[in-house]
Amino acid sequence: MAQGFSIPISRRDLLKLAGVTAAGVVLSGTQSIEAAEKISGDSIKYGDKKIPVLCSVDVCVCGGGPSGTAAAVNSARNGAKTLLIERGIALGGLGVLGCVYPFMDTHAPNSDTPYVAELKQRLRDKGIEPFDGVTQQTWHNPETLALIHDEMCEEAGVNILYQTVVVDALTSGGKISVAIIQTIAGLAAIKAKTFIDATGDAYLARSAGVDHERGYEKTGNNQPLSFRFEMGGIDAERLYQHVAIELQEDWCKSKLPYFEIAEAMHRKQRYKLEALMARGVETGEITQEEAEYMQGYMIIGKNGVMSMNCPEIPVKFSATDPISYSKAVTFGRKMMRNIARYLIKHLPGFENAFISREAAMLGARESWRIKGKYYLVEDDYHDQSRFADAVCRTAWFIDAHGEKISEKLPKGGFYEIPYRSLVSDKVSNLIVVGRCISASFILQASMRIQATCASIGEAAGIAAAYGLKSNVAANAIDWAKIPAKVRSYVSAG
Numbered sequence: 064m065a066q067g068f069s070i071p072i073s074r075r076d077l078l079k080l081a082g083v084t085a086a087g088v089v090l091s092g093t094q095s096i097e098a099a100e101k102i103s104g105d106s107i108k109y110g111d112k113k114i115p116v117l118c119s120v121d122v123c124v125c126g127g128g129p130s131g132t133a134a135a136v137n138s139a140r141n142g143a144k145t146l147l148i149e150r151g152i153a154l155g156g157l158g159v160l161g162c163v164y165p166f167m168d169t170h171a172p173n174s175d176t177p178y179v180a181e182l183k184q185r186l187r188d189k190g191i192e193p194f195d196g197v198t199q200q201t202w203h204n205p206e207t208l209a210l211i212h213d214e215m216c217e218e219a220g221v222n223i224l225y226q227t228v229v230v231d232a233l234t235s236g237g238k239i240s241v242a243i244i245q246t247i248a249g250l251a252a253i254k255a256k257t258f259i260d261a262t263g264d265a266y267l268a269r270s271a272g273v274d275h276e277r278g279y280e281k282t283g284n285n286q287p288l289s290f291r292f293e294m295g296g297i298d299a300e301r302l303y304q305h306v307a308i309e310l311q312e313d314w315c316k317s318k319l320p321y322f323e324i325a326e327a328m329h330r331k332q333r334y335k336l337e338a339l340m341a342r343g344v345e346t347g348e349i350t351q352e353e354a355e356y357m358q359g360y361m362i363i364g365k366n367g368v369m370s371m372n373c374p375e376i377p378v379k380f381s382a383t384d385p386i387s388y389s390k391a392v393t394f395g396r397k398m399m400r401n402i403a404r405y406l407i408k409h410l411p412g413f414e415n416a417f418i419s420r421e422a423a424m425l426g427a428r429e430s431w432r433i434k435g436k437y438y439l440v441e442d443d444y445h446d447q448s449r450f451a452d453a454v455c456r457t458a459w460f461i462d463a464h465g466e467k468i469s470e471k472l473p474k475g476g477f478y479e480i481p482y483r484s485l486v487s488d489k490v491s492n493l494i495v496v497g498r499c500i501s502a503s504f505i506l507q508a509s510m511r512i513q514a515t516c517a518s519i520g521e522a523a524g525i526a527a528a529y530g531l532k533s534n535v536a537a538n539a540i541d542w543a544k545i546p547a548k549v550r551s552y553v554s555a556g
C-alpha cells in the first residue's frame with residue numbers, strides 16, 4: 064500500500080462535525096490522522112449554518128461508479144491529492160450497487176485503455192476469468208469488482224468518503240470553490256482545485272450552473288429505469304439444456320459457465336423465450352409490462368446465480384422526478400417478484416431459484432446530461448467521428464430502449480469521444496465523466512456502457528492532474544497536447 068487513509072474520522076472529528084469545533088484538513092497522501100488533527104479552524108458559512116471544511120484536496124471526484132473510480136485512481140496515480148466521494152458503501156456504481164452485469168463489449172477494436180485492461184487482469188488474478196472465449200463482453204463478479212476498486216484506490220492513495228452524498232456546489236469566479244457534502248456525521252465542506260462530476264446524474268455540474276438537458280427531445284421521456292436483481296439456486300445445466308438444446312436458442316454464443324438468456328419484445332429479434340413470457344400474459348400470471356423484457360446472465364464465481372437485467376419499468380416513471388422515481392422503486396419491486404415467481408414456476412432450471420439480491424441503486428440508463436464544449440450526436444456514431452482530443456473509442460450500438468435500436472457499425476468501425484464533451488464554458492475547474500457527458504439522448508444510448516465510462520473517467524483523472532501540474536484550467540486543457548506517454552488514449556486521427 065503506497066499511501067494511507069488520511070481523512071481524520073476520529074472520535075474527535077466526529078465531535079467537530081457535530082459542531083463542537085470545526086477543523087479543515089489539507090490532505091496529503093502520507094498524512095496521518097494525528098498530523099491532520101493539528102490543523103484547525105477552517106469552516107465555512109452555508110446558509111445560516113457554520114460547517115466544517117473536512118479536507119482540502121487537489122482533485123475531488125464525486126461519485127464512485129465506473130467513471131468516478133477510474134478518474135480517482137488515475138488522478139492519484141498522476142500525483143494529485145485525490146478524494147473520492149460515494150453515497151453507497153461500495154465502488155462500481157451501477158456495475159456493483161445496481162447489479163448491472165457484465166461489461167458490454169464496446170465492439171470497437173483495441174478499445175481497452177490501460178485502466179480497463181488492468182481491471183480485467185485484476186479480475187483474472189482473483190480467479191474471475193472475464194472472457195468467455197467467444198464474445199468480448201467482460202463477465203465480472205460484483206463483490207470482487209468492489210474489492211478490486213478498494214484495492215486500486217488504496218494502492219494509488221485515493222481517500223474515499225463512503226456513505227457521503229454531494230448535496231451542493233458553491234461557486235465563485237466561474238469555479239467551484241467548495242462541494243457541500245452530507246456525511247454520516249452531518250454536513251461538511253470539501254475544498255478542491257479541480258472537481259470531477261461522476262454522479263451519472265451531472266449532479267455537481269447542475270448545482271454549479273452548467274447547462275444541461277434530460278430525456279429524449281422528441282418525447283421528454285428518459286430511458287426506462289430498471290430494478291435489477293440476482294437469482295440464486297438455479298440449476299444452470301438444466302437451464303442450458305432447455306434453452307440452448309431443446310428450444311435451440313442460438314442467440315447466446317457462449318457456453319456454460321458463461322450463459323445468458325433473454326427476450327425483448329420491443330426488438331426486431333425474436334428470442335425463443337418470448338413465447339414463454341407471452342404465455343404468462345395470456346394466463347394472467349404476469350403483465351405485458353413484466354413480459355416485455357427479460358434477461359439473465361450467469362455470474363462467474365457465484366454458482367447457480369444469475370444477474371437479471373429486468374424488470375424494465377414503464378417510461379411513465381421518470382429517472383429525473385424524485386416522486387416518480389420513488390414510485391418506480393415500489394412498482395419495480397412488485398414487477399421483480401412477479402417475474403421471479405413466474406420463472407420459478409415455468410422455466411426449467413429455475414425450480415428451486417429465489418431472489419438472492421436486489422440492486423441497491425435503481426438502474427437509470429440516462430437521466431441528466433451536460434451541454435458542454437462539444438455535443439456528441441447520432442451523426443458522430445454513423446460518421447465514425449475522430450477527434451484530435453479523443454479520450455477513447457467505442458462502437459456499442461445505439462440502444463435507446465423503446466425508442467431506437469441502431470444497426471451495428473461495420474466490423475472494425477468506431478467513433479471517438481472528445482475531451483471537449485467532458486467540459487463546459489461555464490465552470491472552469493470541472494470535468495464531467497460517465498453517462499452524463501455532453502451527448503444527445505440518442506448518442507448517449509451508445510456511449511453509456513461501463514468500459515467506455517471507465518475509459519472516459521481514466522482520461523479525466525489524468526487530465527485533472529496534468530492541468531494542475533501545468534497550471535491549465537480543467538476546461539482549457541488540450542488533451543492532444545498532453546504528452547502521448549501520459550495519455551490513456553491517442554486519437555486514431
Ligand SMILES: Cc1cc2nc3c(=O)[nH]c(=O)nc-3n(C[C@H](O)[C@H](O)[C@H](O)COP(=O)(O)OP(=O)(O)OC[C@H]3O[C@@H](n4cnc5c(N)ncnc54)[C@H](O)[C@@H]3O)c2cc1C
Nearest residue numbers: 126128129130150156157167229263289426427497498513
Ligand atoms: C438497467 C441497466 C442495464 C445496463 N446494462 C449494461 C450492461 O449490460 N453492460 C454495460 O457495460 N453497461 C450497462 N449499463 C450502463 C452502465 O451500467 C452505466 O451507464 C454506467 O455504470 C455509468 O457509469 P457512471 O460512472 O457514469 O455512473 P454510475 O454507474 O451511475 O455511478 C454513479 C455513482 O455515483 C454515485 N452518486 C450519485 N450521486 C451522488 C452524489 N450526489 N453523491 C455521492 N455519490 C453519488 C452513485 O452512488 C454511483 O456509485 C446498464 C445500465 C442500466 C441502468
